[in-house]
Amino acid sequence: MKIPIIPIFFRSFFLQSVWNYERMQNVGFVFSLIPWLRRLYSNDKKKLYERIKAHYGFFNTHPYFASLLIGIVMRLEEAYSRNEVDSDQVMRTKTMLAGPIAAIGDRLIWSTWRAFCGIFAVCYYILHGQFFYTSANIIAGILLYLIVYNFFGHLPIRLLGIFFGYNYSKEVVVKISKFQLQKVLEVIRMIGITILLFSSFIYSISISDNFMLAALFWTNILLAIVLSRKIAEVVVFALLVILNISLLGLLQ
Amino acid sequence: MLFSVQVVYISLIVSLLHLDVLVFGQFMFHRPIIVGPLVGILFGIPEYGLLMGVIFELIYISVIPVGIKIPPDATTAVSFSVMCYKFSSGCIVIPLAIGILAGFLYKRLDLFTRSLNSMVISWVDTAEEETIIKRINMLIWYGLVSTYLKTVLFYLIVFPVASYFTVNLCRFVSQYQIYQNIVNLTVILPSIGIGVVLSYFIEK
Numbered sequence: 001m002k003i004p005i006i007p008i009f010f011r012s013f014f015l016q017s018v019w020n021y022e023r024m025q026n027v028g029f030v031f032s033l034i035p036w037l038r039r040l041y042s043n044d045k046k047k048l049y050e051r052i053k054a055h056y057g058f059f060n061t062h063p064y065f066a067s068l069l070i071g072i073v074m075r076l077e078e079a080y081s082r083n084e085v086d087s088d089q090v091m092r093t094k095t096m097l098a099g100p101i102a103a104i105g106d107r108l109i110w111s112t113w114r115a116f117c118g119i120f121a122v123c124y125y126i127l128h129g130q131f132f133y134t135s136a137n138i139i140a141g142i143l144l145y146l147i148v149y150n151f152f153g154h155l156p157i158r159l160l161g162i163f164f165g166y167n168y169s170k171e172v173v174v175k176i177s178k179f180q181l182q183k184v185l186e187v188i189r190m191i192g193i194t195i196l197l198f199s200s201f202i203y204s205i206s207i208s209d210n211f212m213l214a215a216l217f218w219t220n221i222l223l224a225i226v227l228s229r230k231i232a233e234v235v236v237f238a239l240l241v242i243l244n245i246s247l248l249g250l251l252q
Numbered sequence: 253m254l255f256s257v258q259v260v261y262i263s264l265i266v267s268l269l270h271l272d273v274l275v276f277g278q279f280m281f282h283r284p285i286i287v288g289p290l291v292g293i294l295f296g297i298p299e300y301g302l303l304m305g306v307i308f309e310l311i312y313i314s315v316i317p318v319g320i321k322i323p324p325d326a327t328t329a330v331s332f333s334v335m336c337y338k339f340s341s342g343c344i345v346i347p348l349a350i351g352i353l354a355g356f357l358y359k360r361l362d363l364f365t366r367s368l369n370s371m372v373i374s375w376v377d378t379a380e381e382e383t384i385i386k387r388i389n390m391l392i393w394y395g396l397v398s399t400y401l402k403t404v405l406f407y408l409i410v411f412p413v414a415s416y417f418t419v420n421l422c423r424f425v426s427q428y429q430i431y432q433n434i435v436n437l438t439v440i441l442p443s444i445g446i447g448v449v450l451s452y453f454i455e456k
Contacts, residue, residue, distance in 0.1 A: 018394065019369060021366060064278070115452070122442075133302055139289075145280070145286065146286070244440065
C-alpha cells in the first residue's frame with residue numbers, strides 16, 4: 001500500500017501540540033497516524049474509530065525519532081487490518097520501543113547534535129571581531145545554524161524515520177545499533193571540544209592587551225568546569241558573575 | 253517608554269518563535285542563539301542581542317527537556333534580557349538577572365498550561381464516531397492558539413513590570429560605581445558558558 005508520506009511527515013511536526021502530564025504526546029501521535037488509518041479503514045468507519053481510540057493512550061518518545069515509531073505502528077496496523085496480529089501486540093510493541101528510541105534520540109540529538117550546532121554557531125561569532133557584528137552577518141550566522149541543524153539532522157530523521165520504521169518494523173532498534181552510533185557521537189563530541197577550545201584561545205588572544213581580563217577569562221572557564229559538575233548551570237553562572245564583578249572591582 | 257508599539261510587535265514575533273519550543277516543529281527557531289540576535293536587531297541593539305544569545309546558548313546547551321523535566325524557559329530569558337537592556341542605560345547584569353527570573357516565571361505558567369491540557373484531552377474520550385477526528389484536529393489548533401496567546405499575554409503583562417524594575421535597579425547600581433566593572437564583564441562573560449559546555453562534554 002502506498003504511504004501518504006507528505007501528510008504524515010507534516011503532521012509529525014505537531015506531535016507535542018497538546019503535551020500533557022497524563023498521556024504526554026498522545027494527541028500528536030494519533031494526529032500523525034490519522035491519514036494512514038483513514039487509508040486502511042476507508043470503508044469501515046467503526047474500525048477507524050476503534051483504532052483511533054486505541055492509539056489515544058499514553059505515548060512519549062523523542063519528537064524527531066517518533067517518526068520511526070509512526071512507521072513501525074503503520075506496518076503493524078497494516079498487519080492488524082489483515083488480521084495477522086492482534087491489537088495487544090500493536091500496543092505492546094509501541095510501548096516497548098518508545099523508551100529505547102527516546103534514549104537514542106536524547107543522546108544523539110539533544111546531547112550531541114544540537115550541542116554541536118550550538119557550539120558551531122557560537123564559535124562563528126566568537127572567532128570574528130566586534131566589527132563583524134552587523135545585522136547582515138548576524139542573520140547569516142542564524143541562517144547557517146538553522147540550515148546545518150535542520151537539513152543535516154532534524155528533517156532527514158523525521159522523513160526517513162517513517163520509511164525506516166515501516167520497512168524494518170520491530171527490527172529497527174537492532175538495525176540502528178549496527179550504525180555504531182557511539183563512535184559517531186564520540187567523534188562529534190571531540191570535534192565540538194576542539195572547536196570550542198580553539199575559539200576560546202583565539203578570543204583570549206584578542207583581549208590579551210588587558211592581561212587581567214585574559215587571565216580572568218581562563219579562570220572562569222576552569223571554575224565553570226569544576227563547579228558545573230556539582231551545581232546547576234544557572235546557579236554556576238550567577239555565582240561566577242558575582243565573583244567577576246567583585247574581582248574586577250578589587251583589581252581596578 | 254516602558255510600553256511601546258515596538259514591544260508589542262516584538263512580543264508577537266517572539267511568541268511565534270516560541271511555538272517552536274514544544275507545540276510545532278522544534279526547528280530550533282527558539283534557541284537563544286537565534287532569538288537573542290533577532291530581538292537585538294529588532295530593538296536596534298544587535299551586538300548586545302548577540303552577546304546575550306551566545307551566553308544563554310552556552311548555558312542552555314546542556315539543559316535537556318526530557319519527559320516531565322521542564323527547565324526555565326531560555327527563549328523568554330534571552331528575549332527579556334535583550335528587551336530590558338534597552339532601558340538599562342548600558343548596565344548588563346540587571347537585565348540578565350531579570351531575564352533569568354522571567355524564564356523561571358514562564359516555566360511556572362508552562363507547568364500550569366500542561367496540567368490544563370491533561371483535562372482538555374479527555375474531550376476526545378467522549379467523542380462519537382463522526383466527531384472524533386474533528387475533535388483531535390481542534391485539539392491541535394487549541395494547542396497552537398493557546399500557546400501563542402499565552403506567550404503574547406505573558407510578554408505584554410510581565411514586560412512593563414520587568415522594564416520598570418530594570419530602570420530603577422540600574423539607577424541604583426550606577427550610584428555604586430561598579431558600572432565600569434560591568435562593562436569589562438561583557439568581554440569575559442562568554443567564558444562562563446564555555447566552561448559549562450566543556451564540563452558537559454567532558455562528563456559525557
